[in-house]
Amino acid sequence: MAKYFKITLSILMISAIIISCKKDSVVDEDGLLITFRQECFVSNFELLGADFVSVRSKTAVIDTVAQTIDVEVLFGTDLKNVYPQFSLATDCKLDPKISGRTDLSNLASPKVYTVVSGNRKIRKAYKLNIKFQ
Amino acid sequence: MRNKNIQFSFLVIMMLASMVACKKEEYTIPDPVSQLTNDCIKRTIGPSIVSLPLEFAYAMAIPKSSGKLVSAQVEASIAGASGTYLENRSFYTNSSGVDVPVLVGSPSLTVDKSTKVTYSIDTNAATLRYYYVIPEEARGQSVSFTFSVTSSDGKTASYKMGPYTISKMSIKRNLAVSNGVNAYISIEDMAVYNAAAAAAAPGKIDLVYLFRAVPTTFTHALVSPAADAAYLPGVTLPSGLNRSTKLRKVFNLQDRNLANLQFGIYVDDVDLRDVDMVDMPNFAIGLRAEAGVWVETADKKYRAYIFVNSINAAGTAVISMLRYTL
Known part of the structure; x- marks a missing residue:
């Protein structure tokens, strides 16, 4: 009887050690820290021209419920060569990433950027609507 | 006894180290110039x-x-x-x-x-x-x-x-341009022409300077003859002007040579050679003093950097340029 008890105890101990040694993944595929934050929204938006000067004619309107960003740009803005800048809630990231000059000239098909929360479990797709002044 | 020896050795090493560290190099008076x-x-x-x-x-x-x-x-x-x-x-x-x-x-x-x-x-x-x-x-x-x-x-x-x-670039400074008069710019000649002169050599005209107070974002502009009519409002081009020149606006690039020895920035051959002009528009509006534009001619023969030295609300400006032959 005592023998069975010892075997059971040993198995339990080994299992406990194995489970306790399992390491949670704390970084995502981009090497960014995964946190517990669930906030997931765009807080600010800027659009720069090829000369890195703002091409907005007024402040961008961000609707976090409808998940849209409406921005009006100056007359003559070359939307094939602009640099969008997003400010996101803490620990969020953007998908697709903005790697440099971006072509936003197809106004008929607004580009969609997805915000991913800090815990990487919530994704919100924002539609970027651009119109000329 | 052994400990005593170790302590003694340590003390000797420390003394030697401090003597070496404290050694001061003697200053020697340099030899006076004894020849030409x-x-x-x-x-x-x-x-x-x-x-x-x-x-x-x-x-x-x-x-x-x-x-x-x-x-x-x-x-x-x-x-x-x-x-x-x-x-x-x-x-x-x-x-x-x-x-x-x-x-x-x-x-x-x-x-x-x-x-x-x-x-x-x-x-x-x-x-x-x-x-x-x-x-x-x-x-x-x-x-x-x-x-x-x-x-x-x-x-x-x-x-x-x-x-x-020696650079491959050429430089031309302080070219006066004016709306509707001396408004036709040739990169090849690095010169500004009026309508009559532009009509005589239309193949050399790469840009048109114009000023429009309305819309307020238009103001001073450099536009290709082949640009959309929206960017050439009220302009009747001399016959034969049809070049589509690529332009890329840039700010805070005040080349010292173009800006009449102000600032400490230089545009060099490598900048003109390597600037990315792919998919650039053929107009640049809303230019201000000390702004600039990278230019690539339609035949890809030349690249240039045009710097706006000064502007005037009456529809005139002074520009300078560096030109690089590709």
Whole structure:
């Protein structure tokens, strides 16, 4: 009887050690820290021209419920060569990433950027609507 | 006993280390100049552009007991353009930081590659400036210089400078443009034309300057003749103008040569060669003073950087340009 008890105890101990040694993944595929934050929204938006000067004619309107960003740009803005800048809630990231000059000239098909929360479990797709002044 | 030995050894090592560390190198007074000596610095920084001068300061000295300076000479590997000279004044900096000239010789004489000043006063030390105006023949090549001095005791000293690579760029400064009048810009000629002259050579006109107060974002603009009519409001182009020139606006790039020696930024050959002009528009509106545009001509023969020196609300502007042949 005592023998069975010892075997059971040993198995339990080994299992406990194995489970306790399992390491949670704390970084995502981009090497960014995964946190517990669930906030997931765009807080600010800027659009720069090829000369890195703002091409907005007024402040961008961000609707976090409808998940849209409406921005009006100056007359003559070359939307094939602009640099969008997003400010996101803490620990969020953007998908697709903005790697440099971006072509936003197809106004008929607004580009969609997805915000991913800090815990990487919530994704919100924002539609970027651009119109000329 | 053993511990005692270790402690003793440690103490000896420490003492030796501190003696070595504290050893002070004796200062020796440098030998005074005992013969004819010279030195040179290049004062010009930034790219070496044809038609602009390279400036050097050439210093020379001989002990008073050995004699005096007789002449100074510079020989360039490629003869300088008109305006090349060696100063016949020596400069010293006074207590206020101002360079004060002292006449030391006759005006320089340039013969082919050589420029010479003969001293007219009894002096044994001087610093002369040399201005080498870069000739067209030197474009894209290397230029080097040999500075030399001769003293009354028959000795000669020389100093080599360079080689310096001369830029492939051309420069044109302070071109006045005006809305509807001198509004047609040729990159090939680096010139501004009126409508009649533009009609006579339409294949050379790459840009049109225009000013529109409304919309307020339009103001001063450089637009290709082939641009959308929305960017040429009220403009009737001379016949034959149809080039589509690519433009890329840039701000805070005040090239020192174009901005009349203000600021400390230089545009060089490599910038014009490597600037990404893919998918760039053929118009640039809303230009301000000290703004600029990268330009690529329709035939991809030239790239240029146009800098806006000044603007006027009456519809005029002053521009300068650097042009690079691809």
